[in-house]
Amino acid sequence: MKKEERQQVILEYLSKEHRVTSIELSEYLSVSEDTIRRDLKELSDQGLLKAVRGGAVAPSPIPLHYRKREKHDVENKKIIAEKAISYLKDGQVVFIDGGTTSVALVASFPYDLKLTVVTNSFPVALLVEDLPNIELIFAGGLMSKTSFTTSGIDTIDFLRNFRADVCILGICSIHHERGITGVLYDDSQIKKSMIQNSNFVIALSSIEKVGTAEAYYISPITDIDVLVTNISPEDEILKTYKEIGLTIL
Incomplete structure (x- = not known):
């Protein structure tokens, strides 16, 4: 699975669960935890989730203005x-x-x-x-x-x-x-x-x-x-x- 596809799966998973651990994602996607941590950092830098210790949480879905x-x-x-x-x-x-x-x-x-x-x-x-x-x-x-x-x-x-x-x-x-x-x-x-x-x-x-x-x-x-x-x-x-x-x- 390409990185872009994997990261989309992560976002879809998070939208359902609101919180996810690196271990869960590693097992779910059959990749290493290091790979998951890199994915979470990239997605966090883009504002698509919030990376936390051991995993990630969803950002608020509320409009800003x-x-x-x-x-x-x-x-x-x-x-x-x-x-x-x-x-x-x-x-x-x-x-x-x-x-x-x-x-x-x-x-x-x-x-x-x-x-x-x-x-x-x-x-x-x-x-x-x-x-x-x-x-x-x-x-x-x-x-x-x-x-x-x-x-x-x-x-x-x-x-x-x-x-x-x-x-x-x-x-x-x-x-x-x-x-x-x-x-x-x-x-x-x-x-x-x-x-x-x-x-x-x-x-x-x-x-x-x-x-x-x-x-x-x-x-x-x-x-x-x-x-x-x-x-x-x-x-x-x-x-x-x-x-x-x-x-x-």
């Missing part, structure tokens, strides 16, 4: 929002990041909910504008035209002024070994700051992001208190995350 993400997987975002809303109570100070699932949660807020929302997201701010009982504190900084959020040292310094009761975190990628990772460096630093300055962290993630990894490290799994997905908490794919100690919705 906000305008494309907001139209992606809309029904499942609504399911996640309906599950997560029960954690929000009157009087809380809540960090909300710029993820489109986070925006879907804000869109589901009851009209009489009383919160203080601290956000760096322009779409979140626009939604909060119509809710009379929610105080909005906007974290200024350099605007990203990819994510419609602010970022940079000014934004991070601003977030350090709070100890939020809850952090609502839209997930790009989550993996039981690689932790929480992101595709944009600046956005990942904002998420990290929100986690560090919160008492309780709720991660919102469609199941297609579970078991994937990206280049920029945000935090270990253990920094998350609740993982909210669009599938049953009893699904086998979530078993590892339960064993780590996460509450799964």
Whole structure:
């Protein structure tokens, strides 16, 4: 089998399993582990997977630009929002990041909910504008035209002024070994700051992001208190995350 054919088989295998070891691929393709490691490095350099110790994981399948993400997987975002809303109570100070699932949660807020929302997201701010009982504190900084959020040292310094009761975190990628990772460096630093300055962290993630990894490290799994997905908490794919100690919705 030619290298190009072998690498295509690896990508197809990974798309089904989300994670694969070098040993598995070596046996599956009847080639040496050294050959597999070289293949995984080449594919990782092309951004087609993420090489990890002993194998590889799939990258997040989510589009990068906000305008494309907001139209992606809309029904499942609504399911996640309906599950997560029960954690929000009157009087809380809540960090909300710029993820489109986070925006879907804000869109589901009851009209009489009383919160203080601290956000760096322009779409979140626009939604909060119509809710009379929610105080909005906007974290200024350099605007990203990819994510419609602010970022940079000014934004991070601003977030350090709070100890939020809850952090609502839209997930790009989550993996039981690689932790929480992101595709944009600046956005990942904002998420990290929100986690560090919160008492309780709720991660919102469609199941297609579970078991994937990206280049920029945000935090270990253990920094998350609740993982909210669009599938049953009893699904086998979530078993590892339960064993780590996460509450799964």
